[in-house]
Amino acid sequence: xxxxxxLRANPxxxxxxxxxxxxxxxxxxxxxxxxxxxxxAALERFAKDxxxxxxxxxxxxxxxxxxxxxxxxxxxxxxxVGVPELVRLLLAVPWWRDCxxxxxxxSANATAEYLEMAEESLERDLDLPAERDAVAxxxxxxxxxxxxxxxxxxxxxxxxxxxxxxxxAEEGGAYEPLFRA
Numbered sequence: 396x397x398x399x400x401x402l403r404a405n406p407x408x409x410x411x412x413x414x415x416x417x418x419x420x421x422x423x424x425x426x427x428x429x430x431x432x433x434x435x436a437a438l439e440r441f442a443k444d445x446x447x448x449x450x451x452x453x454x455x456x457x458x459x460x461x462x463x464x465x466x467x468x469x470x471x472x473x474x475x476v477g478v479p480e481l482v483r484l485l486l487a488v489p490w491w492r493d494c495x496x497x498x499x500x501x502s503a504n505a506t507a508e509y510l511e512m513a514e515e516s517l518e519r520d521l522d523l524p525a526e527r528d529a530v531a532x533x534x535x536x537x538x539x540x541x542x543x544x545x546x547x548x549x550x551x552x553x554x555x556x557x558x559x560x561x562x563x564a565e566e567g568g569a570y571e572p573l574f575r576a
Contacts, residue, residue, distance in 0.1 A: 397458050398478050401534055408530045416485035417444045427467045429564035453559055463559050471570035473556035483536055486527050487544035
């Protein structure tokens, strides 16, 4: 069974990633506009976020393919090499969108804001680490530390990312990078 199939079949894991990771692999409707990779490689939609962003698998193959995220405002970034790496990132640093420079300092600020919002909206004490660890165990994954996840995201986004330029299919304009060095 693929990791996406395992995730879709596990309501607790699915709920955790939808709520905390803003990642829903049960929704894969069209992106806000038609897009293509500049390289001409295939793009396969496989998940959405709640703001109109889309997760794509790039190229041919299975879940080991590079994962590109495109938001609804014209920004994009390569996030991971494979679905397992993406899910580990979402478990370790669900606030990755708030880390434009992928630094530990940004993440610390985002972590505090995220936990405050989660507690306010849920109106209950939230044991995110325990819940996250249970989800990871159910999916057979190890969760990297926040620092390890950000370092790997930086490596993928800045090392491999430039080879995965997303274009508006109609106008040909490139999406803006979501991260800055």
